[in-house]
Amino acid sequence: MKRSTLSVVIGLIQYGTFSIETSLMAPFFPIKGYEKGLSKLVVGLVSAAFPLANMIGVPVLLTFVRPTDIYFMFFAGPIVSAISFMCFGILEYGPDGTSFGIMAFTCMFTAGFGAAINFSSLYVVLTLAKKKWERQIGPLLEASYGTGVVIGPPLGSLLYGVGGYTLPFVTSGIFQLFIAILAKLVIEEKTVRDDGTSPSIMFYLTYLSKPYIIYVMICIMLSSSMFGAIDTTLGPHLKESFGLSEKVIGFAFLGFGITYALAGVIFGILVDKGQGGRVFVVCSFLLPLSLLLLYFSSVFTPLNLVSINVIALGLIGIYVAGAFVPGYILLETFSLQYEMGDPNAAKMFAGFAICLSYGFGGLFGPIIIGGFAFESFGFSNAMLAEVFSLLFGCIFVLLMIMSKGLLRPFYHYEEENLPIKKNVLN
Numbered sequence: 347m348k349r350s351t352l353s354v355v356i357g358l359i360q361y362g363t364f365s366i367e368t369s370l371m372a373p374f375f376p377i378k379g380y381e382k383g384l385s386k387l388v389v390g391l392v393s394a395a396f397p398l399a400n401m402i403g404v405p406v407l408l409t410f411v412r413p414t415d416i417y418f419m420f421f422a423g424p425i426v427s428a429i430s431f432m433c434f435g436i437l438e439y440g441p442d443g444t445s446f447g448i449m450a451f452t453c454m455f456t457a458g459f460g461a462a463i464n465f466s467s468l469y470v471v472l473t474l475a476k477k478k479w480e481r482q483i484g485p486l487l488e489a490s491y492g493t494g495v496v497i498g499p500p501l502g503s504l505l506y507g508v509g510g511y512t513l514p515f516v517t518s519g520i521f522q523l524f525i526a527i528l529a530k531l532v533i534e535e536k537t538v539r540d541d542g543t544s545p546s547i548m549f550y551l552t553y554l555s556k557p558y559i560i561y562v563m564i565c566i567m568l569s570s571s572m573f574g575a576i577d578t579t580l581g582p583h584l585k586e587s588f589g590l591s592e593k594v595i596g597f598a599f600l601g602f603g604i605t606y607a608l609a610g611v612i613f614g615i616l617v618d619k620g621q622g623g624r625v626f627v628v629c630s631f632l633l634p635l636s637l638l639l640l641y642f643s644s645v646f647t648p649l650n651l652v653s654i655n656v657i658a659l660g661l662i663g664i665y666v667a668g669a670f671v672p673g674y675i676l677l678e679t680f681s682l683q684y685e686m687g688d689p690n691a692a693k694m695f696a697g698f699a700i701c702l703s704y705g706f707g708g709l710f711g712p713i714i715i716g717g718f719a720f721e722s723f724g725f726s727n728a729m730l731a732e733v734f735s736l737l738f739g740c741i742f743v744l745l746m747i748m749s750k751g752l753l754r755p756f757y758h759y760e761e762e763n764l765p766i767k768k769n770v771l772n
Contacts, residue, residue, distance in 0.1 A: 353475040353533040354483075358490040360424055360529050361468060363522040364461050365494030367431045368396060369603065370502045370514050372577040373596040377585060378511050379450070383443040386578070390717025392450045393578045394709045397570060399458025400465070401705020404698055407466040416467035417535045421526060423464025428522035430457035435515025465701060469674070469693050474536045484674035485614025488667060492607030495663075496600065503596030553695060554702075558680040562673055563699055565630050567707035569669040572662065574711025575720075575728070576640075580655065583644065583725040588652050601656035605663030613671040622672030629668025636661035644726035673700055 371393060379389040407419065434453040440446055472483050479486075502514035553559055584590045584598060613625050639658035677696040719728035 349532070349534060350476045353529075354472050354479060354486070356525065356529045356532050357420075357468070357472045357475065358486055360464070360522075360525045361487055362490040362494035362497075363424065363518065363525055364427065364464070365491040366498040366501070367427070367457070367515070367518045367522065369495045369498030369599065370518060373499050373502060373581050373599055374506065374511055374514065374592055375450075376578050376581050377592060378438065379447075380582065382446045384447050385717075386721035387713070387717035388447045390578050390712035390714075390720075392447065392454055393574060393712035393716065395451045395454035396458035396461070397574065397705045397708020399455045400462045400701045400708070403459045403462030404466050404701040407462060416470055417533075419463045419467040420471045420533075421530045423460045423462070423467075424522050424526040424529075426460030426463065427457045428460075428519040428526065430454070430460060430519075431522070432516045432519035435512040435519070438511045462701065465697055466694075469697055471533070473693065475533060482614065482618065485610065485617055485671050487674075488671040489607060489610040489614060491670075492603060492610045492663070492667060494603075496603035496607050499596040499599040499603065503593040506596065507593050553681055554699065556680065559677060559699065562626070562676050562680070563703040565626065566669050566673055566700055566703035567710075568630075569666050570704045570707025571711035571715070572707075573666065574708045575715035576659075576662065576711075578712045578716030579720045579725055579728060580640070580659075584652070584655065587644065587725075590652070598652070598656055599659060601659035602663040602666075605660040606667050607663075609664045609667035610671050613667055617672050617675055622675050625668050626672045626676065629665050632661050632665040632668070636665065641726055641729040644729065670700070 375393070376389050379392065380386075384392075430453045434450060434457065437446060437449055437453065440449060468487070469483060472487075473479070476483075498518070502518075505514040505517055554563070581592075581595050584595050585592070590598065613622075616622065616625050636658040639654050639661070643652075643654040643658070674696050677699050678692045681692045681695045715728050715731065719731050723731070
């Protein structure tokens, strides 16, 4: 295998280690948090710490870090995240109550910042390693992330059965450290030109007001919001309503991981054929449907409809893949058509916009739905509230796009001479 190809493979595995770690949160942490005396709202705040750090970290890093630092960021980020996740697992042996909540939030925030360090450089490093794969890097990253989500919960369930709460987090952290060291040894550091300037935050914020970019970002934000809510509510719901153990709950989350990984590959092929816009729009409406299934399974708990929850998670996996796989290429293409100019700046902007959307959604889902609504109204009503908010968001944004005649350019985003620079879009 050529070194350039091996570099991309190692980089994809490294990205997948983040999803292995974060996928361990939903089956195990909320239940442990309640055992440690945390309220549902505080559990939501801890779950929101990772995307909050992403949201804060990425724009700051993109603004102040020099282009020549991208390799240091690429290697350092996973090390910070791995150590933080290991500490997060060891907290089982620490104090209960407020002290546990503060330490858990700190660990997750630090892990999220480590991820932000890596994500800020990831796309550029991998495209430099294998330039002719530039178009496939985005879909490959999401397929890698989905594979990590497939591996994480069942592996975590097995480790949980052997060593309890701590072992899954410590094991995943050690594996991430190993991959980070391997990446440092394998990936060749290419010369990166530095003209002495870095785009400011205002440079990137200027492009966030463009309608195409707004639509992509809102759909990604809805995706992050939904999964943040599921992270903090579904595990405790399955345990309380259906009597499932933490080990079984971990396997139940396979429904999300498997469909995410498979859909990521399929959608990657479609994106390569210029169908990213269609994938993005169609998948937007799977989300309310999946949450409705979760709502009905909770209302008819006596029927023991555990399989409905797994199906719903599968639909959520398809939706998330449909949002994130085309997301990179759509944001990069639209920013270039809005005359951003520098292709590398467009790649950085795509990562910035996705992390910003992921961060905002990651705050709303765990705190408002998974914390406040779940604690005040219960699982079924919290899911119903999320259904209506997401359905309204999808329909409103799609109607906004259609009312301005923007749907055709969205579908044909790669064609030349599209009216994307006209005043109607600005």
